[in-house]
Amino acid sequence: MSKLSLRGTASSGKLNSWVEPSFGGLTESSGLSDFSQKKGQRSGEGKGKGQLFGSDTSSKRPKKRRADSGASDFRSLCIEVSPDDQDEPWVDKHRPCSQAELAVHKKKIEEVENWIRTHLDSKTIHKGGTILLLTGPSGCGKTATVRVLAKELDYQIQEWTNPSIVSEFRTDDSSFKDTFDPNSRFNSFQGTSQTGAFQEFLLRANKYNCLQMSGDSLATDRKIILVEDFPNQFYRKPTCLHDILRRFVRTGRCPLVFIVSDSLSGDRGSRLLFPKEVQEELKISNVSFNPIAPTSTMKVLSRIVAIEAGKSGGTISAPDKAALELLCSGSSGDIRSAINSLQFSSLTDHSLEKSLWAAKKGKSTAASRKAGPKPKAKSRSSRSVDTLEGSQAIGGKDASLFLFRALGKILYCKRESFEASEVPRLPGHLSEHQRDKLLVDPEVVVERSHMSGEFFTLYLQQNYVDFFSDVDDVARASDYLSDADCLTAEWSSRSTMLGYGSSVATRGLIHANSARAKADCQSSVGFKPLHKPHWLLVNKKYRENCQAAQSLFVSFCLTPVGLQTELVPYLAKLNNPMRNPAQIAFLQDVGHLPLRKFPGRLKLEALGDKDGVLLHEDSEGEDPASEALHPKETTDPDSGTGAEPTPSCSQEAGAELPMSQPQPTTTEALLEEEDLLIEEYDSD
Amino acid sequence: MQAFLKGTSSQSIKLQKDKAAGSSGEKKPKAVPWVEKYRPKCVDDVAYQEEVVAVLKKSLEGADLPNLLFYGPPGTGKTSTILAAARELYGPELYRQRVLELNASDERGIQVVRKKVKTFAQLTAAGSRPDGKPCPPFKIIILDEADSMTNAAQACLRRTMEKEARTTRFCLICNYVSRIIEPLTSRCSKFRFKPLANGIQEERILEICKKENLKYTQQGIDELVRVSEGDLRKAITYLQSAARLNADAEITESIILEIAGVVPPNVIDNLLQICHKGTFDKMQIEVKNMIDDGYAATQILNQLHDCIIEGHLNDKQKSVVAEKMAVVDKNLADGADEYLQLMSLTSVIMQQATQSS
């Protein structure tokens, strides 16, 4: 809301810069010059910027801050820097203004640009609205891309934001001035739901152009509608959205862009709102963004540091290169968070900061090994991998792992060979247990997977066998899994033991895999698909079937074991007429087993790399970050020495291509199918 | 549907008449299990636990009573003792007002300790009985099976114990004193109840036999004393069962063995023979048969243990077997499959035994 009202109260002269993305219309203000200036500064040399804009109006500042409180995105369109502007978030100050400044990968920008170009201009050809869906983790520059393109391609953006209270629509007309055509009757919103308002917005925005506030002729009917916020109702009932979209596609006239952040919980965002069928039906194009590569983040950060340091004249401490790298890796591809952290760390007390950094330095490697480039020297000095948390102390983003990668880390268990001098040798009789140094820290991986250790172990159990070639190893691994389960079985000590349980499981699995004991013999397995665990489903079915058996055959007064192993199977062999249909159906289903063939009943559910937790496990991880593990983009000199990139990596590398994202909907559909099966039992 | 519901038993009703007639004729006035019937009525009756009896008798003569903690194996008279003492102290009328008995079958969470125990403890008690006889000015709260109370509830109890010390005495009863938290044990005088000596037990049993007019053989009584292992309640239950099951027959050794679920010694011997001489397959069949005959694995284990310890294996072999027995016992207690556990035990015995030959 604040954003809207802000626009309404802004003076008309400045207003243009808000309303119209095009910089052409600005007469005197910073936008244009900034724009051009920035273009020239691509190399990251921004010394002059501070002076250049030192004279910039400070009148904008208060509004700005309000804007930020409303939305943390790159919302404003121009960069303003004034000496007393210290506390303005750098995220806004250094917002990208050109394609070149965008840290997003070129191909992605190109994709989006092409789409917008086609659909902006070919409007006359295609009657009806067209829709683009942008997905990706938060802070990977989705919105920024759209805005920058808007500027460069010269179109307007009309944006939907959720009204916080519907009644505000009535009382504060001014708040709509920019989002909606002022000519429309706001009173019509009275009492309508958010959904209604949303629909109204789409259709109206469709009809009317943005009001040309400054009266200059630049504003054309080239515009797109941007939706980032979705009314809550849609999360509950995605079909509402789909209906509205269908109408829009029929009648709409301008391109519509949705931006949805991926989150760890996977199912919430794009998949829920835009299931595959709907995407196909409505011909929604989908561009999915990847986390910003550490190198790109690094470039941006150093540019900003350069600008700020030059401008501040000493009051701001410029973090050294190592510190910047740490920030890059800590942000795990979220550039917004990286810039915020940078600002925070630069502004705090100089000396304190220095010591903190110093303390971190030694520990940082683990983080950077996971997430980004780092100097080689440090990697060697780092002994322990388990101090990862330390690096998160300063502004680090909590680097979460998508399940797929977390599993990959355990199952592929990358190792690093010891240097000859420091090898701690085991005595001869234990030599079979000799292992090279692990490159992953299992406990951290489990923690990052945003899943209880138990569930994680289940996933491991489902998938580990594929990664073993020797039966002895499998036997040992399965023994560890069995240990882990026993550790956590006792409910009274469970909370304490959970951590140990998953440690035993993960470390046991890693250790048991003797084929991967050495750093140099690890690439033998190659890529293996990962699957969702069957156990939960099987267990649920087992319990439900047992219950069904109990209630259907209660008249036989048998103990469950007798009932399930003797009566039911034999009843299936007899043709006894006294049974009711439910019993017959149950006998058909449970009493018979498919003999002499390997079962096809349980389908394997492939696990996508963005797949979150199981349906019934409630993961509230809002944090949509993923590890920035881009082997192609990384400059990590160590990645060569370690091993082949994990499958997740290779997939990630492939993810540069547009459609590399997995198709989560298919797995979802599978799951639902299974659920249906179970409901049939219920109805018995 | 009616027929459906009656799945377990067919519908012949012809037996009903004669049965009803038969059993109504011999209806007894009141059927009390002997365990209740022969529960000690006064402290003096309590067998074999001299220390605690001495303390309680002093208290009966007017001395103050400390908080009590009785512990010991089942069937040694812990509950009987305190109940008898309380009855003597208060007489039948006051008993209900003055004694609160809580056991594991009552809800005994921390809430109950807070509310029920506290409210009861806070009632004041007069120093005399309605019939004029003096009685101690305190109440007794008996917490039976205290070792199954949660630690939190026990912790809650210690404060209550101190606060109400003026008007209330606690008597905690448990099998394992180690499961009572330290602060509680330190607030109580502890009394260990010993398993009853064979002589005393025999004396009691013979007494009951006389009162109930039972026919018995001396071997039968000896065996009964042996299998009950100092647990008088068990002995009396067995005795009553033997009497009931066999109507007017003599109580003999074999009857007692059957009731106690003891595996016949020749079966155990046979099993050991197979372990020493036989093949794995024979052993498998034998173990299967024992399980099929319904013998409890723990019982087999106990008896095997006695045989092995007295057997002719050397010490090292015995220790290997004994260690395995400990594991098997624990596993059985955890609910593991009896057949598999016994098999694993016998295969270890077999392995050890064949090594020696």
Added chain:
Amino acid sequence: MSLWVDKYRPTSLAKLDYHKEQANKLKNLVQCGDFPHLLVYGPSGAGKKTRIMCLLRELYGAGVEKLRIEHQSITAPSKKKIEINTVASNYHLEVNPSDAGNSDRVVIQELIKTMAQSQQIQSSTQREFKVVLLTEVDRLTKDAQHALRRTMEKYMSTCRLILCCNSMSKVISPIRSRCLAVRVPLPSVEEVCSVLTGICKKEGLLLPAELARQIAERSGRNLRKALLMCEACRVQQYPFSADQEIPETDWEVYLRETANAIVSQQSPQRLLEVRARLYELLTHCIPPEVIMRGLVTELLGNCDGHLKGEVVQMAAHYEHRLQMGSKAIYHLEAFVAKFMAIYKKFMEDGLDNLMF
């Protein structure tokens, strides 16, 4: 038409087909009028339930056969609602408290309390107590068993308990010492044969002695199973022939094939196949303990002398784990994997020995 198992179930102690001496003793017990708590134990299919029902009939007359299935809901002190099925007549109440899972203690306390306190026994009855029949006592939690021990004494005057279980080992000793334990062994092969022949005669069928013996042996002396087998034989083929194939349940066949799959190849891939088969068995309601036991039996038949000892040790180990843990598949799979490893090593050693 009901199953033979139910149709020919003896209804009085006098009519029981085997363990007649025990039946007589039970009869004596009932006629004394007073009646201790009973703990009836023995393997599945030995006829415990039949015996108990006969006993109840002896006590109360045919009224106990008027059964009604009730669905009770009990509210635990923690406000949790527990739903449980009970089978009751006017004189007794049968309940399997382990159905209630971890809340079994509450179920026991509440049910016995209400049962003991309700005095609505009809005047026509001869006994001043009702009977609560608790099945599967060995599956009760320790907590519930402790709760039971005092409850047993407290309501002794109005309520008798008959506890029914497969294994005494899992019943705590305080309960054992409060009950009269009645052991019901499985009938011998001969006894099973005679029951089978008798029933077939009543059905008007001719059962060859050879086939009866076959069935009795295959059933593992489990009478219920034997009767079901026999009835399945009847469906399959009549008139019987002495050497006809005795139908096995699908899951047993499936389990044997699984064991064969394990023996024929030992590799991670095979383990995955075996896992899928284990899942299949589980979804068909076969309890993990039964799977484990069946697998062990099948595998033992497939391996050599001194390997057997080792296999049994492992089986005992993992079966214990199975009871302790919460996810059966871990332990089943661990057992299979371990067996594969041992077996493979054994076979390789054997090959080496052959070569040199």
